[in-house]
Amino acid sequence: MGRAPCCDKANVKKGPWSPEEDRKLKDYIETHGTGGNWIALPQRAGLKRCGKSCRLRWLNYLRPNIKHGEFSDDEDKVICALFASIGSRWSIMAAQLPGRTDNDIKNYWNTKLKKKMMNSLISLPEIRKPFHHLQSFNSSSNYSYPPLSIFQNSNSNVNTPLSSSSSPSYMYSTNTNTSSYHDQTLSISSSPTTTAAHHQHQVLQSQDHGVPCYQGVKDSSTLVFFGGDQASCSTSNSDGSGHYEYGSGAYDHHNNLRNLQSDSYKEFGGRYDKEKGYYGDSALDSSLEEIKQLISTNLCTSNIDNNLNFFVDETKEVENSMYY
């Protein structure tokens, strides 16, 4: 036999904490500490809560020196850099950001920063620079990213080599009339304000299913391509409706269903589309690996701090451009 059950699951309160419960928990811990035993704590503190719930409440909300509110530009930089380096290791990120909790960082990334980065990364000529030396390439290329070492002096845990799970597959072109994108010469966009968030973009896609499929977003001067696998190929929507395809399928966050058959999205970065019956955030989800790789590559190819500053500045610019 192992240990006794931690608590009577049927007899503990769930849901939001009341001010009175907060006070009891805070008073108890400030007086007695946690004692390294969260399971026994609620009973001792006079709370009808599971120890796990108490721990979460304390760590995420009641603990001293917790920061609430807006994340600073510097914090944005750190989160982006760490995400590129170690992925969704929120607790490690929290260790680098005093006063922030893993839950806070996770929420911030999922609701704001991910979209900011996505909007920024897919539209910025500067971000494409690391790829300029590649005349042409596809998803089978052997290009590999060097490990990121930004924080190696502050925390060895975050100096983890990048994932090698997938190879980059991006192509950029100023040619707006091409339906087959292979072996195109890479070039820098001449349009500084190009963004995939502009609403009238038209969907283009590779017609050649014998090689990795590329989907692009087209505006008057620039194409931005994101790599994908065969599952991301789908029929083109060029009806000018403002809906466009992106990524590798719609992802339903609430039901954990991936719909690889979907054929359009309401809007880049959007949420649930009742008309279509699925979520638009999938564009972001399917490109997370691209975000990580783009951030990593950009960071690794030139001065890190300059690039981080660049991220923040350009993100603001793109955000502003979306609302003109």
Add this chain to the structure above:
DNA sequence: AATGCGTGCAACCGCTGTCAC
């Protein structure tokens, strides 16, 4: 004013590694 929708975030869920029994 009523309703619907999008968003942010607190809290819960479930998994994994560790450790007590």
Add this chain to the structure above:
DNA sequence: GGTGACAGCGGTTGCACGCAT
């Protein structure tokens, strides 16, 4: 050595709030 609880973590959900229609 096996079993099962604990602690910690990342993913997911539910709900309140604000804004748009």
